[in-house]
Each structure stands twice: as C-alpha cells, then as structure tokens.
C-alpha cells in the first residue's frame with residue numbers, strides 16, 4: 163500500500179534534487195580555480211553568519227562520487243547543479259582552466275553512468291571576482307563575458323546536459339547583491355541596481371543565443387517568483403502590492419515572457435525607468451523563446467503601503483518602493499522564519515499561467531525547507547516537518563497541473579545541507595544531513611520519503627501503461 167502522504171503527480175512528471183556550486187563544492191583555491199564574489203564577500207568580516215565561507219562547504223569537489231551515489235539511491239530522474247564560472251575561467255574571460263573542465267567532465271559522466279540526467283545552471287550568483295573588479299553586472303561587458311562562458315560550457319558539456327538554466331534568481335543577484343548588499347558583492351546602490359538587473363537579462367539573452375548555436379537541448383532561466391498578498395483591501399495597500407509585483411516578478415517576467423518592460427515601472431521608481439543602459443534590440447534579445455521557465459518557490463509574502471521616502475541621491479542605500487512586509491500567516495514557520503503556505507504555490511503557478519498565455523512549460527527548480535535537524539544516536543535524522551512541507555508543496559503542484567498549468571518536474575532544494583549564503587551553515591535544507599566537522603553524510607527521513615514517493619510514482623505509471 164502506498165503512503166497516504168504521497169501526492170499523486172501525472173505520468174511523465176519528473177523528480178530531481180538541486181544544489182549550487184559555491185554552496186557545496188569547497189576546494190575554493192584548488193586546481194586553478196579563481197576567486198568569485200562570494201569568496202571575497204564571505205571572507206569580509208561581518209558579512210556572513212559567524213564568518214562562514216564556502217572554502218570547504220560539503221567538499222563535494224572531492225566527494226562528488228559519494229554524492230552521485232546518494233542521488234542514485236534516491237532514484238531521481240535528474241540532478242540540478244551549477245558550474246562555477248571562475249573554476250572554468252579563473253578571470254571570467256580569457257584562459258580556460260583545464261582542471262575545471264575535467265572536474266565537470268567527471269561529475270557529468272558519473273551522473274550519466276548512474277542514469278541521472280544533468281540540469282545545469284550557468285550562473286548561481288558566483289561572479290568571477292576579476293569581473294566584479296571591472297564593475298560587475300553594472301556594466302554590459304559582464305553580460306558579454308557571460309556569453310563567452312556560456313559558449314565554452316555548451317561546447318564542452320552540451321553532449322551530456324539535458325537542460326540548461328542560464329541564471330538562477332537574477333532578482334537576488336541584482337537587488338540583494340547590488341541594492342541591499344546582503345549578498346555578494348555587498349553593494350548598496352539602491353535603484354542603481356536596475357542597471358545590474360538589465361545586464362543580467364542581456365547576459366541571459368546572449369547566453370541563450372550561444373546555447374542555441376551550440377545545439378543545446380533545452381534552454382531556460384530560473385526565477386524566484388513571489389506570491390504577494392495584500393495586507394488589506396485599502397487602495398494604498400493594493401497599489402503597494404502592484405509595486406512589489408513589479409520589483410519582485412515583472413522586472414523579469416515582462417521582458418522574458420511578454421517582450422516588454424514592466425508597464426508600471428515608472429510609478430515604481432520614478433526617473434529610472436528608462437535607464438541609459440537599455441539599448442534598441444535588447445527586448446528582442448531578452449525575449450527570445452525559451453523551452454521552459456524554472457520557478458523557485460519557498461513562501462508567500464504580504465505587503466502594505468509604507469511612507470514613501472525619496473532616497474537621498476548622495477546616499478543611495480535603499481531600494482525604497484514604499485512597501486513594508488508583514489507576516490500575518492498563522493502557520494508553522496521554517497527555521498528561515500518563512501511561513502509554510504502550500505496553497506500560495508498553486509495560486510502563484512495558476513496566476514502566472516493566466517497572465518502569460520504563451521508560458522513555456524514550467525519546471526520547479528527549487529522548493530524545500532530548512533529545519534532544526536539533529537542526528538539521533540542510531541544515525542537517523544527525523545525530519546517530519548520537512549516531509550510535511552514537501553508533501554504539501556508537491557500537492558500544490560499537482561493542483562496547479564490539474565488546473566491546466568504545464569509543470570513538467572520538480573527539484574527539491576536541496577540534496578545536501580550546505581552553505582546557505584549570508585546565513586552560513588545554520589540553515590539545513592538537505593535531504594541528506596552533513597556533519598561539517600567530519601563531512602559525513604546521513605540521509606534524513608525525508609530522503610527515504612522522497613525515494614518512496616518516486617518509486618510509487620513509477621510503479622503507478624508503469625501499471626497504468628500496461
């Protein structure tokens with residue numbers, strides 16, 4: 163009898179697990195890797211919790227065989243990882259690091275030998291420091307450098323990669339990295355970060371062109387889209403929601419999926435809507451058709467209108483759009499402090515499909531929860547809250563599919579506990595527990611649950627086909 167907590171997904175739906183290079187690889191200065199902005203940022207005092215860095219992380223660089231064996235044990239169809247740009251091109255452009263190429267050759271071959279299909283993200287936030295030293299995403303030259311890196315990766319690995327993701331969550335790269343400074347490179351340039359946002363999109367468009375030219379199989383991008391609720395029905399709160407939707411979602415979805423800049427942006431950041439960084443032809447480049455859209459989802463947010471402060475142009479420190487975030491969700495929260503609201507996930511997916519009639523197929527490229535996991539004396543890790551989170555959110559995906567949204571697959575964030583950016587190592591998202599002293603891996607109960615779900619799904623699909 164199958165476990166009643168298993169959500170039922172349609173035949174052909176695919177399951178995976180995800181990671182990112184800087185969060186797991188370690189080996190930050192091994193075999194010719196150049197530094198990225200996350201090396202610099204994490205080594206700057208006060209930037210990450212407890213001064214945590216990705217120097218060693220999960221040491222996946224040396225233990226990738228063990229990690230692929232864990233994936234095989236899990237029974238996933240696909241594994242989403244990212245490439246470290248500065249491991250392949252230590253300066254961002256120019257000389258190629260052969261040992262970097264060799265590492266990803268080994269990893270991809272190991273995955274294919276285990277029957278697991280690779281989905282590869284080119285940019286999961288780790289810009290080569292050499293490019294940041296020349297201005298980073300503030301300048302178009304970085305988008306052009308990204309295209310060169312994409313061409314290199316496609317030529318070398320395209321025979322083995324099923325699905326390419328150009329960027330992961332450009333919202334975070336641009337706004338958390340260049341406006342708020344909570345992430346690398348730690349810049350606090352407020353609305354100036356709109357230039358970074360645009361150049362990330364241009365970089366995406368140029369990379370798509372390179373991937374297509376190299377005959378890549380499936381090409382897409384991953385966005386963290388937010389389901390944004392209003393604190394009240396008051397007109398000022400409803401317009402705060404619209405401003406937040408522009409900032410969080412439409413900066414990305416409008417040019418990518420509708421070939422236009424966000425309609426309401428002039429109201430969102432007066433004066434900067436027609437940034438000089440925009441050039442004729444950019445929208446066509448950015449809006450080139452995609453094979454899929456990757457969506458990362460963790461939690462909804464609620465916003466209300468806040469007194470609007472015109473930023474002081476001499477001290478451009480905040481990205482103030484006159485919005486304040488509230489948390490009225492009377493539900494359980496994960497250790498990240500995020501409310502658990504699976505219904506918001508179905509709502510987000512349905513809303514997206516309604517807004518964009520030509521929406522490409524969707525892949526959920528991240529979803530998961532951080533919990534206070536501990537290893538029991540018998541070596542087990544009991545994480546019922548994570549199982550509950552995953553079951554609820556997969557059921558929400560099934561609901562969205564039943565309502566007509568074309569969702570093809572789902573990757574749990576994450577295979578392993580890992581370096582959770584500015585939050586260091588305290589937040590554990592893995593299906594597999596990592597002891598950071600010994601680097602021992604221990605599958606949690608959720609790992610066994612997910613394996614059971616995948617097995618049950620396959621058995622049901624095969625039976626139906628008979």
Ligand code: FCB
Nearest residue numbers: 182330331386575582583
């Ligand atoms: C996402 C990131 C991913 C991970 C999760 C928790 O924003 O893409 O690397 O940190 O959040």
